[in-house]
Amino acid sequence: MEEYELGIIGAGPTGLFSTFCAGLREIKSITLEGLETTGGQILKFYPVKKVLDVEGIPEIKGVDLANSLLKQAQLFGNKITLNSKVTDIKKDPSGKFILEVNGGDRYLVKAILMCTGIGSLVPAKLDVDGELKYEGVGVHYTVNQTEPFVDKTVAVIGGGDSGFDWANQIVGVAKKIYIVEYLPVLKALERSISDLMSTGKGETILNTAVKEVIGDGKKVTGIKIMNRKDDSIRVLPVDTLIVAIGHKAETNSFKSTTFEVLMNKLKVNEDYQTSVPGIYAAGDLSIFGKKPKVGLLAVGGAEAYEAINNIKKYLNPEASVFGEHSTNIKL
Ligand SMILES: Cc1cc2nc3c(=O)[nH]c(=O)nc-3n(C[C@H](O)[C@H](O)[C@H](O)COP(=O)(O)OP(=O)(O)OC[C@H]3O[C@@H](n4cnc5c(N)ncnc54)[C@H](O)[C@@H]3O)c2cc1C
Known part of the structure; x- marks a missing residue:
């Protein structure tokens, strides 16, 4: 069984930015996407529309944004696997998690970041x-x-x-x-x-x-x-x-793991951790507190960064929650 420190479920915008952030914090991760493409809702629902509210980008076509997100996610070589729908999450006796993919393949991970957005996007x-x-x-x-x-x-x-x-x-x-x-x-x-x-x-x-x-x-x-x-x-x-x-969204359910939910979203604490220790969530699928959240690219991006920093600390309690500024990194 392949082993990683972190399994990121979903390669929509939040999952892709999380993949980049994992690379930034030197976390060995695998990102598993159920579809044949990355980009989540952007590519499936508005590829040719212009997005105007991404920080620092006055105007960008959906497909171009999705391509940029993928390029950024690949910067540190973290693995992204397509056609890999996570069908179950099991606890390993060692305290790690087993991610079951398409009912078969398995990956062993120490922590999980759920970025599954509005659910599994399936063809209409x-x-x-x-x-x-x-x-x-x-x-x-x-x-x-x-x-x-x-x-x-x-x-x-x-x-x-x-x-x-x-x-x-x-x-x-x-x-x-x-x-x-x-x-x-x-x-x-x-x-x-x-x-x-x-x-x-x-x-x-x-x-x-x-x-x-x-x-x-x-x-x-x-x-x-x-x-x-x-x-x-x-x-x-x-x-x-x-x-x-087109596509429609189907709610994910995992036989071996259940989460606390509110308004159909996974409840997270201030560390972005769900009700299951070691499993975090960011983006459209999560909710903090009781107030409904607006599902936006920028919101998911900020949550991804914060979640990854907290995951770093979870994986290595000696590590700082705050990483370096990316401007300090030499590529
Ligand atoms: C028509 C439309 C227009 C929008 N316009 C804007 C806009 O202008 N500005 C803006 O900020 N936001 C906009 N949004 C909202 C924005 O697209 C979402 O907030 C954003 O896509 C959320 O990203 P996400 O990664 O959290 O979820 P998603 O984009 O939903 O991605 C989740 C990914 O997880 C995958 N997945 C789900 N379950 C599994 C599983 N079990 N295993 C593996 N993979 C799985 C899915 O296939 C998908 O690729 C718009 C949304 C729509 C529908």
Whole structure:
């Protein structure tokens, strides 16, 4: 079992800044993120919006902020692992914690910092007949490898950034890609749209709802789609589909560990420690005192810094709670 001083759960903005702060305080940490990308809510909910309230940055696009947070988090080489949803937290007889990931892999850590925000972000489903039946054998929610799309006619459901990002990742190997969008307009970046269209393999179908995933029992053979203007229905023959219609949050629950909660958030004390000694929390998921907290990037960042300083002291009681100013560090 790999062993670390600290396990950071979640690589949203708070988890990423915590990773940087852990590096700053020379804490050996691993950051575990359930999704295939870091950036949490920023990348999933507002990648192209402009953020105006990050200290010292007058204006920045969500995706650029997420990229900067990742770059900063990687500064000291602390490990970040994607596609790693923490499914349970167990206590080891030695007093350390075992982090169970995706129901299998395990990591041994001395302390934990929970940065799981509004919960596990999971892809939204179409909620139509046939979808569940062909999940994994024709219905995909993410692109981890291009192999399932080789020489395939693919329908990407959702004409936003994620949809076009997936489409551009597989267009080199796919035969044809339809982008099926519910709205009459595409929401993706112009550059992503033109990248796909310039290959000659892309086609957009707008103002259209998916009604059913059709198959022969073993594989997908098409989708039933409805034109929202005249309600006409037709079958679009496709071999596979990628559903990219956004994400929703699911509350985390861990079989072996329970926390004190208030207003659905983990209660922390002035050291950012939860009701479980050795487990800390920062960002959108935590609450101190009884007053509701505003979920903001800057708030999560400040909490991350404070939590890491307290964790340093927890890990090494000789250490000072206050670290050096970063300006003193030579890179
Ligand atoms: C539309 C919108 C616009 C916003 N605009 C602004 C703004 O302009 N300014 C501002 O300051 N704030 C804004 N916010 C709020 C800001 O995005 C949040 O405060 C911030 O994302 C909180 O960061 P976080 O890291 O605590 O949580 P999150 O961003 O929610 O990240 C949590 C991460 O943890 C991961 N995770 C959860 N459970 C697990 C698990 N069991 N195992 C592994 N990983 C897990 C999730 O996949 C996710 O990546 C906005 C939010 C929204 C939705």
